[in-house]
Amino acid sequence: MKADLLVTGISQLATAQGAGPKRGAAMRAVRVTEHAALAVADGMVVWADREEAWTGEAAAAIDVGNRAVVPGLVDPHTHAVWAGDRLADFEARTSGVGYEAILAAGGGIWSTIRATAACPEDDLAALARPRIEALLRSGATTIEVKSGYGFVPGAELTMLRAIRSLGASTAARIVPTLLIHVPPRVASDRAAYVSHVCASLIPRVAQEELAAAVDVFVEKEAWSAEEAEAMLAAAHNNGLAIKLHTEQFQRVGGLELGLRLGALSVDHLEACVPEQFAAIAQSSTVATILPGVSLHLGLPPAAGRAMIDAGAAVAVGTDLNPGSSPLFSAALALALAVRLNGLTAQEALVAGTVNAACALGRTGREVTSRGRLEAGLAADFLVLEGSDWRDLVYTLGANPVRDVFVRGQRIAV
Ligand code: NIG
Ligand code: FE
Numbered sequence: 001m002k003a004d005l006l007v008t009g010i011s012q013l014a015t016a017q018g019a020g021p022k023r024g025a026a027m028r029a030v031r032v033t034e035h036a037a038l039a040v041a042d043g044m045v046v047w048a049d050r051e052e053a054w055t056g057e058a059a060a061a062i063d064v065g066n067r068a069v070v071p072g073l074v075d076p077h078t079h080a081v082w083a084g085d086r087l088a089d090f091e092a093r094t095s096g097v098g099y100e101a102i103l104a105a106g107g108g109i110w111s112t113i114r115a116t117a118a119c120p121e122d123d124l125a126a127l128a129r130p131r132i133e134a135l136l137r138s139g140a141t142t143i144e145v146k147s148g149y150g151f152v153p154g155a156e157l158t159m160l161r162a163i164r165s166l167g168a169s170t171a172a173r174i175v176p177t178l179l180i181h182v183p184p185r186v187a188s189d190r191a192a193y194v195s196h197v198c199a200s201l202i203p204r205v206a207q208e209e210l211a212a213a214v215d216v217f218v219e220k221e222a223w224s225a226e227e228a229e230a231m232l233a234a235a236h237n238n239g240l241a242i243k244l245h246t247e248q249f250q251r252v253g254g255l256e257l258g259l260r261l262g263a264l265s266v267d268h269l270e271a272c273v274p275e276q277f278a279a280i281a282q283s284s285t286v287a288t289i290l291p292g293v294s295l296h297l298g299l300p301p302a303a304g305r306a307m308i309d310a311g312a313a314v315a316v317g318t319d320l321n322p323g324s325s326p327l328f329s330a331a332l333a334l335a336l337a338v339r340l341n342g343l344t345a346q347e348a349l350v351a352g353t354v355n356a357a358c359a360l361g362r363t364g365r366e367v368t369s370r371g372r373l374e375a376g377l378a379a380d381f382l383v384l385e386g387s388d389w390r391d392l393v394y395t396l397g398a399n400p401v402r403d404v405f406v407r408g409q410r411i412a413v
Contacts, residue, residue, distance in 0.1 A: 297324055
């Protein structure tokens with residue numbers, strides 16, 4: 001066998017096993033190979049096993065010095081493009097004002113919309129670039145980025161174009177999503193907005209290939225399940241995948257809608273109740289939990305442990321955004337999922353790699369080849385600082401990731 005690069009000196013090569021996320025229980029397994037090596041050709045893994053078993057030829061070699069290697073993380077949920085800040089909200093919340101009350105009063109997400117919609121495309125991309133670099137440094141080699149702070153359809157398009165230009169200027173693989181975030185504040189304007197999204201915005205986004213999926217925020221202070229259904233059906237009719245922000249504060253039918261429509265993922269789920277866990281488990285939809293939100297808003301975390309026990313496929317995202325989760329580390333999101341959502345280290349690795357990749361798409365080599373380290377799959381991997389892979393989810397505050405490789409190339413981060 002011939003390789004471009006052989007990576008040796010790997011104390012532990014830890015990777016999720018198995019392709020699909022279908023059953024949480026089946027996907028819990030992490031395979032750890034001690035004293036391993038990894039061979040790369042053309043950006044793909046061509047061989048991974050115990051170092052002593054390597055018999056091929058490699059054009060170059062790197063010895064990582066007895067350190068652990070894991071797959072590049074997949075962050076399946078971010079709002080990394082925004083302008084302005086939410087420090088006044090933060091101060092209000094820490095003095096006892098609720099997130100929903102701030103939103104209902106026209107602040108919160110609305111204040112970020114005011115700042116973002118006024119910002120040109122290049123400036124939006126420039127603001128987001130260091131955030132993406134921070135996520136990449138923390139181990140996220142694939143990052144989903146949502147629009148949703150444009151509100152006016154033209155400003156949503158500007159956000160998606162900024163996301164596209166970010167994707168062209170970072171080593172991270174960027175997956176764009178159109179987010180239909182909050183409805184017009186005047187109730188009588190909602191129906192016209194939904195019609196415009198369905199008849200004009202979504203077809204345009206699909207035609208210009210500006211997003212892979214459409215996300216709708218279903219919540220008492222946002223869209224109803226009925227309004228969301230119309231927009232998600234339009235997404236489907238235009239060949240786009242769907243996902244939902246749902247059951248964050250209240251249950252207004254978003255989860256059931258997402259499962260019925262075959263959403264890639266249902267995200268947040270802090271307000272989910274046990275009867276809903278089995279329904280998720282019986283679906284092909286990934287349950288994406290966001291522990292940064294629970295930490296930052298001081299609200300009860302999603303029941304990740306119980307969801308996995310019920311058989312659901314759980315993914316973890318940072319939800320990086322200025323209002324509910326200013327969390328710039330994918331590794332820390334996994335560490336928090338262990339502490340706040342009750343995942344084991346193994347489940348957190350699965351949640352942050354292969355399950356998160358499935359939350360971004362179920363078909364297409366680009367997405368399904370990520371999140372695991374096996375011959376034939378993408379050579380996106382992390383060299384950790386330590387020799388035990390569990391440091392990835394143990395460490396708090398310091399970055400457990402030493403080196404990041406995307407397509408077999410070491411990224412200067
Ligand atoms: O995922 N819940 C809705 N949307 C975002 C927060 C956006 C914001 O507060 O700016 C979320 O939590
Ligand atoms: Fe979000």
